[in-house]
Amino acid sequence: MRALASGGPARGEFERGEASRITRLPDPSARRVLKSLTDEGLLASITDKGAVWLRFPVQALDTFSLVSIPRARG
Structure with a gap:
């Protein structure tokens, strides 16, 4: 799943047919992963x-450890 989630941002978007290449999984498995990530x-x-x-729904923000942005000093 990580490969699809990280592969998309580098490209902005990708065609569904690329899921197998991005994940390095057989096509049926890559489609299941793609469906799971879309359903979630x-x-x-x-x-x-x-x-x-890639999108970041509000309910998933607790799951991600996003890079923290330093606060401005002043």
């Missing part, structure tokens, strides 16, 4: 067969 709301798409991109 971590990947989004306008259509069921369109390109997908």
